[in-house]
Amino acid sequence: MKLIYKHDNIAILHSAKNVLALNDIESFVKDEHGSTMSARFGISNMFHELWLTHDQDFEKASTIIENEIENPEPKASWVCVECNEENDGSFDACWNCQNVHASK
Ligand SMILES: [Zn+2]
Numbered sequence: 001m002k003l004i005y006k007h008d009n010i011a012i013l014h015s016a017k018n019v020l021a022l023n024d025i026e027s028f029v030k031d032e033h034g035s036t037m038s039a040r041f042g043i044s045n046m047f048h049e050l051w052l053t054h055d056q057d058f059e060k061a062s063t064i065i066e067n068e069i070e071n072p073e074p075k076a077s078w079v080c081v082e083c084n085e086e087n088d089g090s091f092d093a094c095w096n097c098q099n100v101h102a103s104k
Contacts, residue, residue, distance in 0.1 A: 004061050005050040005069070012069065013048045019068045025061050026053035 004020075004027060007013045013029055020027045030049040052061055075089025082099040093100045 002052045002055045002058050003049055004052045004058065005065050006047045007050075008047050010048050013050050016050055016065055016069045019064055020050075020052075020057075020061055023060070023064055025057045025064070027051060027061070028053065 005013065005016050007016075010029070017027050017029060027050050030051055052058055077086055077089050078101055079086050080094040080097060080099055080101075083094065083097045085094055085096040087094055087096075087101070091101070
């Protein structure tokens with residue numbers, strides 16, 4: 001077994017697990033319900049861990065996580081209908097005139 005990914009957001013960890021499952025890589029989440037220590041001290045920002053069942057999947061799995069979870073494909077840029085400025089795909093509104101992107 002090998003630790004492949006750590007995150008304090010369990011939802012992100014589960015989406016990583018799902019992405020790996022889609023690629024036929026078996027993994028499981030550790031400490032999903034928190035440890036006794038963190039419950040006692042009320043620590044809610046603990047890190048959850050995603051472990052690989054098979055060590056030989058590590059290289060493939062880390063590539064997948066890097067591509068799909070850490071650096072998702074950049075969204076296509078778009079052109080503002082109000083001022084014709086080109087905007088980065090990560091912007092919800094035009095940087096120039098604040099017009100909200102219509103196709104969102
Ligand atoms: Zn604009």
